[in-house]
Amino acid sequence: MLSHLLTIAFEILLLILAPPLLPGIINRTKAWLAGRRGPPVLQTYYDLRRLWAKKPVISNTTTWLFVTAPWLTLGAIFLAGLLVPLGPGTAPIHFTGDLILFVYLLSLARFFTTLAALDTGSSFEGMGVAREIAFAVFSEPALFLVLLVLVKIAGSIATGAAPALSSPLAGLSLSILLFPAGHGLISARAMAAMVLCAMGLFVVLIAECGRIPVDDPNTHLELTMIHEVMILDNSGPLLAAQIYGSSLKMLILAALLVHILVPLDRGLNGEFTQLWVLMLIGLPITGVIVGIVESTMARLRMKSVPTLLAVASLLGAFGFLLLVG
C-alpha cells in the first residue's frame, strides 16, 4: 500500500517536473550531431522561469478565451497524463474505458489551443489552425489504431489465465492494457504487431508534438509551421503554459511508446525498480531518437503530411491484422 502511494506520488512528481527536460535533450542531440555545443539541457526550465516573470502582451482583438485557453489546454493534457502509468502498476487515475478519455482529452487540448489561436483574428494563426485540424483527422485514427492493437494484445494475453477483473470491460483501461495480468506468453505475432504500432505511435508523437518532419519547432515562418504559429500571439506566462503543455504532451506519448516498445515490461509485472529504471532510461532515449530524426531529415511538404499520418494508421492497421489473422 505504501509503495503504491509512493509510486503514485513519484509519478505525479515526474509528470510535473520532467517534461521540459525532453526538449532540452532533443536540442542537445541536434546540437551534438551538428557539431555545436548547444544550449544546456535545462534550457527549457530557464525559458519557462523567464517567461513566467514576464509581462504578457495581449491583443485587443481577443476575448476571455485567449487568456484562459492556455490553462485549460494545460489542464486537459495534465489530466491525460494522469491516466498514463509512468512507472510500475497503475496510473494515478484509472478506470474502465479511460483510454477513450485519454484520446478525447488530447482533443480537448487541441480545441482550446485552436480556438485561442483564432481568437486573435490573425491569418498566421489561421494557417496553423487549418493545418492542425486537418492533420488531426489523420492522427486521431492512427492513435486509435495503436490503442486498438494494445486492446487486442491485452485481450489475447488475458484469455490464458483470466484474472478476476471487476467487470468484463475492466481491461479497457490504459493501466491494464500496458500491464495486462495473466501469464500468457506474448506470441511472435503480437511482438511484431507491437513493433508496428510503436512505429505508428512514433509518427503520431512527431505530429502531435510538432517536430520535424511534420512541423518545425524552430522557425517562425508562417508558411512552414503548425504549432508554433498557433501560439504566435502568446507571451509571458501564457506562452510558458503552452510550451510546458506541449512538452508534457510529448512526455506522455513518449511514456506510452516506452511501455509498448519494452516487451520486458510485461514480464516484469510489479518489479518496482527495474520498471522505473526502464522508464527513466527510455524517456531520454526517445528524446535522443527524436533529435536524431530531426537532424537527419528535412521537413516534409505540407501536402505530404496526411500521407505520413496515413502510413502511421496503416502501420497500426497491419498490426491489428496480424493479431486477427
Next chain:
Amino acid sequence: MLLIILLFSIVLIASSGLPAMAFRRRSNRGQILTTILLTAGCAIGMGTLAAYGLGERRVWHLVLPWSTPLGRPAFTLDALGALFLLPIFGISALGSAYGIGYWPQTRNPANGRKLGIFWGWMSAGMALVVLAGQVLVFLAGWEFMAISGYFLLTTEDSDSAARHAGWIYFIATHIATLALVAFFILLHLIHGSLVLWPVHLSGTPGSLAAAMFVLGLTGFGLKAGLVPLHVWLPGAHAVAPSHVSALFSGVMLTMGVYGLVRIAGLFAQPPLWWGITFMALGIISAFLGIVWAMAQQDFKKMMAFSSIENMGIVTVGLGLAEMGLTLHQPILVTLGLIGALLHMVNHSLFKPLLFMGAGSIIHATGQRTMDSLGGLAKPMPRTFVLMTLGVMAITGLPPLNGFVSEWIIYLGLLHTTVEKSSLSLIAVVAVMLAMTGALALAVFTTWISTCFTGKPRGAAPARAHDPSGFMLVPMAILGVLCLLIGIVPVLVTPALSSALAAWQPDLRLPAITAILPLRSFTLPILSLLLLCVAAWMVSTIWRRRTGNFTNRTGTWDCGYAMPNGRMAYSGASLLQIGARLFRGIILSRRQTPDIRGLFPAPARFDRATPDPLLNQLIEPAANRAGDFAVAARAIQGGKVHLYVLYIFLILLILLTCMVFAG
C-alpha cells in the same frame, strides 16, 4: 387514469395555437398566450411522466371504446416511449419560448399565428406517435407530424427556396409513410394483431420479416435522415426558422430513431445482417454527414448535415445492441442501446442549443453565411459562452454530455473486437468513428471561431447584440443540461436503464452502472475543472500581486499595418485542406478564374456544393419521370368519345382474356 391526463396535455398542446387567432395580427399577446398554453401542456406531460416514474417497468394501456375499421384506438406508454416523450415536451416548450424573441408576431404578422398553430400540432403529433398503442393511432400521429412539419418549414412561404425545400420534404415524408403502411401490413401478417408496443415476435425471422425490416428501415430511416435517405434534410433545416430547425433536428429526427429502436427490438433473436445493416448505415451516415458538413457555407445547413452524422452515431449504437442480441452478448446489448439512447437524448439537447444559437446570430446580423461574420464574441458574449458549450458537447469533448454517449459506444465497439475474433472488422467502424470525431471537431471549431472570434468580416455585425431573455434563457437551460449530464451521467441512467428493460423485457441484461464506472466517472472530470480553475486563479492572483498585469496591443501583424477582418482566415480557408482531401466525396463545383498577365482583369471565384445524391441523381430522375407523365397526358384528351373508346377497348381486352382463360 394518468394516461388520460397525458392525452389531455397533448390536446392542450395541439390546441395551443388556436386562441391566438382571436387576437390582432400585430399583437404579441396571442403569441404569449400560445406559449403559456403550450408550456402548461408540456409541464402537465412532464409531470405525468414524473408520476409514471422513469425508473419503473410498468406498461400503461388505454383503449378507447370507439370502433374503427382497424380496431379500437389504443394508447400505450412504456419506459422506452417515456424516454422519447421527454425531448418532445422539453424542446417544444423551450422552442416556443424562444420563438417569442425570435419570431415575434409584431414583426411577422403574416405567418406568426400559422407557426403557432402548427407548432402545437407538430408537437402533439409527435407525442401521439410515441403514445400510439395501435397502428391507426400511430399513422394518424405520423401524418399529423409530417404535414404540420411541412407548414412549419414553409413558414416563409413567400420564399421560393422554402417552397422548394418544403416540396422535397413533403415527397420524402410521404414515401416514408408509404413504406410504413407496407411495414405495418407485413407486421400484421406476422404478428396477427394491430396492437403495438411492446411487440415481441417469436420464432426465427423469415423472408417476410426481412421484407418488413427493409420497409421499416426505409420509412424510419427517411425520417431519421440516414444516408442515402437524407436528401430532404439539409434543405429543410436551412430554410425553416431557427427554432423550427431546432424542433426538427432535436425532436422530429428522433421519431425516426424511435421507430428504428422499435424495429430492432421486434425479435429476441434477430439475424446478424440486421445488426450489420444498422451499423453500416450508421457509420456511413456519420462519416458522409460530417464530410458534407465541411463544404457548407450556410451554417444552418452545416448543422443539418451534422444531424445526419449524429443520427448515424445513434444507429451505430443500435447496430451494436442488435448484434449483441444475435450473439447472446448481453453486455453489448446494454452498451449499444444505452449508448444510442443517451446519444439521442444528448443530441436533442445540444442540437437545439446550436440551432438556437445560429438563430441568435441570424437575429442579430441577418447573415446565414459563415464567412461574412466574425468577431461576434464581443457584442454577444453570453451567446458565445453558450455556443462554446454546445460545440464542445456536439464534438464529444469531456466534460460535456456528448462525450459520455460516444464513450459508451466506443467501448461497445472495442469490446466486440476483443470478444469476437470473427467480428474484428468492427475495428474499422471504431476507427472511422474516431475520424468522424476529428472531422466534427474541425467543422465546429471552424464555425464557432469564424462567427465569434477575430474581427468582423463585414458591416453587419456592428449592430449585433445578445438576444433577449426569451431567447437566452432556453439556450441557457439546454447548455446547463448538457454540462450536467456530462458531469453527472448517473442523473439519466435510471431512465435509460428502464427503457432498456422495456426494450427487451425477457432478457436479463446487465446494468450500465455495473459495467461502467459512471458513478466514479465524475472524479476525473471534476478534477479537470478544478485543476484549470486553480491554475488560472493562481496565475491571476500572482499577476495581480506582482502588479504588472497585462499590456494590451494589436494582434501581431508581421509589420504590415492595419490588416482588416476580410484578410483573416475564413471558414472556407480553414477547412480547405480537409475539403480538398475529401473532394471525391464532397464533389464541389468550382469556377476558378483564369488569371494571366501582369495586370489581370477582375476575376471571380465561385464554388457551389450541391448535394450529390439529390441534385445529380434524384432530381434528374424525377424530372425525367415528370416529362414522361406530361407526355402520357396526351391520352387524356378531354373528349367524351375518346373515353367511350377506352371503355370499349378495355371491355374488348377483358372479354378476350375471359375467352382464352375460360
